[in-house]
Amino acid sequence: xxxxxxxxxxxxxxxxxxxxxxxxxxxxxxxxxxxxxxxxxxxxxxxxxxxxxxxxxxxxxxxxxxxxxxxxxxxxxxxxxxxxxxxxxxxxxxxxxxxxxxxxxxxxxxxxxxxxxxxxxxxxxxxxxxxxxxxxxxxxxxxxxxxxxxxxxxxxxxxxxxxxxxxxxxxxxxxxxxxxxxxxxxxxxxxxxxxxxxxxxxxxxxxxxxxxxxxxxxxxxxxxxxxxxxxxxxxxxxxxxxxxxxxxxxxxxxxxxxxxxxxxxxxxxxxxxxxxxxxxxxxxxxxxxxxxxxxxxxxxxxxxxxxxxxxxxxxxxxxxxxxxxxxxxxxxxxxxxxxxxxxxxxxxxxxxxxxxxxxxxxxxxxxxxxxxxxxxxxxxxxxxxxxxxxxxxxxxxxxxxxxxxxxxxxxxxxxxxxxxxxxxxxxx
Ligand code: HEC
Ligand code: HEC
Ligand code: HEC
Numbered sequence: 001x002x003x004x005x006x007x008x009x010x011x012x013x014x015x016x017x018x019x020x021x022x023x024x025x026x027x028x029x030x031x032x033x034x035x036x037x038x039x040x041x042x043x044x045x046x047x048x049x050x051x052x053x054x055x056x057x058x059x060x061x062x063x064x065x066x067x068x069x070x071x072x073x074x075x076x077x078x079x080x081x082x083x084x085x086x087x088x089x090x091x092x093x094x095x096x097x098x099x100x101x102x103x104x105x106x107x108x109x110x111x112x113x114x115x116x117x118x119x120x121x122x123x124x125x126x127x128x129x130x131x132x133x134x135x136x137x138x139x140x141x142x143x144x145x146x147x148x149x150x151x152x153x154x155x156x157x158x159x160x161x162x163x164x165x166x167x168x169x170x171x172x173x174x175x176x177x178x179x180x181x182x183x184x185x186x187x188x189x190x191x192x193x194x195x196x197x198x199x200x201x202x203x204x205x206x207x208x209x210x211x212x213x214x215x216x217x218x219x220x221x222x223x224x225x226x227x228x229x230x231x232x233x234x235x236x237x238x239x240x241x242x243x244x245x246x247x248x249x250x251x252x253x254x255x256x257x258x259x260x261x262x263x264x265x266x267x268x269x270x271x272x273x274x275x276x277x278x279x280x281x282x283x284x285x286x287x288x289x290x291x292x293x294x295x296x297x298x299x300x301x302x303x304x305x306x307x308x309x310x311x312x313x314x315x316x317x318x319x320x321x322x323x324x325x326x327x328x329x330x331x332x333x334x335x336x337x338x339x340x341x342x343x344x345x346x347x348x349x350x351x352x353x354x355x356x357x358x359x360x361x362x363x364x365x366x367x368x369x370x371x372x373x374x375x376x377x378x379x380x381x382x383x384x385x386x387x388x389x390x391x392x393x394x395x396x397x398x399x400x401x402x403x404x405x406x407x408x409x410x411x412x413x414x415x416x417x418x419x420x421x422x423x424x425x426x427x428x
Contacts, residue, residue, distance in 0.1 A: 029170035031117040034107065036099030039091065042142035050143025053136050055281035056202045057129070059144075061273040062086045066427060071144070072096075072152040075427065077123050078230070080216065082159035084123045092149040105141045106134075111179055112169065119169035121157075122177075122216065131182035131201035176217035188296075195293025198286055203278065205294075208234040208270060224297050231423045232269040233361050235353050239300045243353040244310050244405075246303040252291045254344075257282075260377040263311070265347040265354070269365060269426065272375040314350035315339060317404050324399035331367075331385060331396060345380050350404040360397050360410040364417050367393050369425040384425075390417040 054060065063071045063086045073088040073096075088096040097105065097115070104115040112126035113119060120126065132140075162168060182201045184193040199205050210218040211227040219225075226236030235241055245263045247255075254260060259267035259275040267275045279287060303310075317338040319325040336349050349355060354362040370384030385393070394413035401410055410416070 025167055025171060028174065029119055029167035031107075031113045031119075033117045034101055034104040034115050036093070036115075037101045039099065039145050042146055046139050046142040047146050050139035050141070052282065053140050053202060054143050055278055056198060056286070057140075057204065058273060058278040059089070059140075061277045062123075063089050069148075069150040069152065071147055072150040074152060074155050076155075079123065081163050082157070084121055084157045084159065085155040086123070087154050088150065088152045089144055090147050090150040090152075091145050092151050095151050095153045096149060097144065098149055100145075102138060102141045105144070106137045109137060109140070112173065112177070119166040119173075121166075121169060122172070125204040125207045127177055127218065128201055128204035128207060130177075130179045131197070133181060133197075136202070172215065172217070176213075176215070191289050191292055192296060194286065195289035195291070195296075198282070198290050199293050203274075203290065205237070205274075209237050228359075228361070230270045231361070231420065231426055232271075232365060233357050233359055234271070235357060237294055237297050239298050239302070241298055241301070241353075242356045242358075244303075244314070244351050244356055245307045246301045246305075247295065247298060248307075249291060249295060252295060253287065256291060256294070257287050259375075260344045262342050262344050263307070263348070263351050265352040266371060266376040268371050268375055269362070276374075310351070311342070314348045314404075315342075317350050319399065319403050324395050325403070327392065327395060328399050328403070331388075332400075335382070345377055349400060355400055355404050356407060360401070360413060360416055361420065363397050363400065364393060364413075364420045367396055368417070368421060386421070390414050390421065393417045 060070055062075055062077070063073050065072075065074045068074065069090070071088070071090045073086045075086045077084045077086065090096040091098040091100075093099050100108075100115050107113045108115065108120065108124070109126060109129040109132060111130065112122065112124060157164060182197050184190075185196065188196070206218055206223055208229040209224045209227060211222050211225055213219055224237040225240065226238075227234050235243070241247065243264055245251075247264065251261050251263055254262070255264055255267060256275060256279050258280065259272060266272075279290065282290070315338050319328040319333065332349070335346055337346075338348065338350070342348055342351075354366055357363075366382070367388075368384055368386050371382040373379075373381045376382065385396075388396070391414055394417050397413050397417070398409060401407065
């Protein structure tokens with residue numbers, strides 16, 4: 001009997017707690033809707049400024065499906081939890097952001113709250129955009145509101161219960177999100193601070209290059225430490241960067257603004273759009289600021305100054321004459337052969353981070369899917385070899401690691417090839 005009473009009490013206590021929890025979350029999540037307004041015309045100079053900022057934040061990349069109308073949304077974004085679709089941010093009153101006031105637009109970008117008051121998922125990088133200045137939000141607003149309106153209803157997200165409950169994002173934000181503008185670091189000059197703003201706030205580079213915790217939030221103690229994203233590895237941009245040759249200013253500038261470099265290969269995969277939709281379109285002064293800031297992240301790099309011997313070794317690589325070496329020569333050697341002077345259109349594989357990263361993911365992706373004409377250097381393509389068996393792709397990756405680096409072999413290669421193949425080529 002006593003046990004029954006106790007159980008009942010505990011049950012009641014649970015019920016009360018649950019209710020408090022639901023009421024609490026609802027209270028925490030509640031934000032008022034912001035009324036629509038007639039949107040004014042904007043000064044062309046402000047719209048032009050907004051266009052550059054929209055490139056710097058590559059809004060179009062996430063908000064456009066391949067071949068679709070710009071900014072009309074619908075692009076699938078796979079997360080560890082399910083698939084989310086970006087929304088229409090053209091000024092269509094029914095399906096886009098037509099009639100949104102600047103306050104509503106600013107709240108969406110900086111706090112992740114839609115105009116109607118509902119919580120947005122952090123797939124929109126509001127944890128970075130929260131740092132945007134008032135002037136930049138105003139310019140972005142002017143640009144977005146002067147785009148042609150496109151009627152395109154949002155695609156329903158494919159998220160499992162309870163992750164599909166938008167209100168729960170309020171709990172996520174409570175734990176991981178701090179709203180607030182960018183503040184300049186007085187220990188650095190104006191150019192560095194400009195670079196930090198463009199990288200951390202607008203460019204949200206950490207969204208891919210900073211590792212995330214189990215709930216999908218960037219780990220505050222590990223900025224730019226490298227992370228797994230969209231089926232790729234986004235390498236560390238700190239002194240822990242694993243490219244064989246240390247980055248120099250000209251190399252970094254070339255990589256970030258053209259996507260092609262002499263010693264570090266191509267910006268492929270998701271990094272391709274970051275360069276071509278984004279950094280390539282920034283004014284030179286801003287490009288220099290980003291380069292300076294990224295370079296500063298790599299301070300204390302132990303590889304600095306040791307480029308010559310590494311390059312000499314890369315030029316002298318021998319793939320070997322055994323069966324695996326012959327497979328490499330047949331599959332890759334016609335385009336990538338050591339011995340010749342470095343040519344950015346035929347990157348030296350031994351200098352590429354795809355070979356030196358702890359995980360073979362990027363190399364497997366490159367072998368299976370190649371690099372399309374739009375992704376890499378203009379005028380060249382690297383064909384994908386998806387027709388090879390998992391075992392042969394694994395053999396290729398193994399022989400490249402063995403002959404093009406002095407690092408320990410990768411484990412479970414055939415399994416990893418199967419996983420990358422199952423994941424598909426991705427959208428970029
Ligand atoms: C990494 C991908 C990504 C980038 C980059 C991105 N967005 Fe988004 N954005 C999204 C997703 C996904 C959503 C929808 C989130 C949701 O449904 O909860 C969204 C939602 C929005 C919304 C809210 C729309 C609504 O109806 O609630 C606005 C406004 C917006 N984005 C503007 C921008 C602007 C401006 C930029 C560039 C400065 C930008 N976004 C860059 C992914 C992105
Ligand atoms: C959408 C995800 C994503 C975003 C956002 C992103 N990167 Fe990357 N980045 C990657 C991936 C993936 C690679 C590896 C590409 C490859 O090997 O071809 C990469 C590679 C790089 C490299 C070369 C690293 C190496 O050692 O080979 C640099 C430098 C870099 N990114 C800088 C940046 C900067 C600066 C920004 C912001 C302006 C940025 N990235 C934003 C995904 C991203
Ligand atoms: C038909 C010529 C061709 C063949 C064959 C070829 N590649 Fe490439 N590869 C290229 C070109 C061109 C690039 C530069 C990419 C670009 O800008 O399009 C490249 C780039 C690369 C990169 C650098 C990618 C980056 O993200 O920096 C790696 C690594 C690579 N190839 C590995 C291989 C391997 C391994 C094979 C064999 C399985 C191979 N390639 C076969 C032409 C080729």
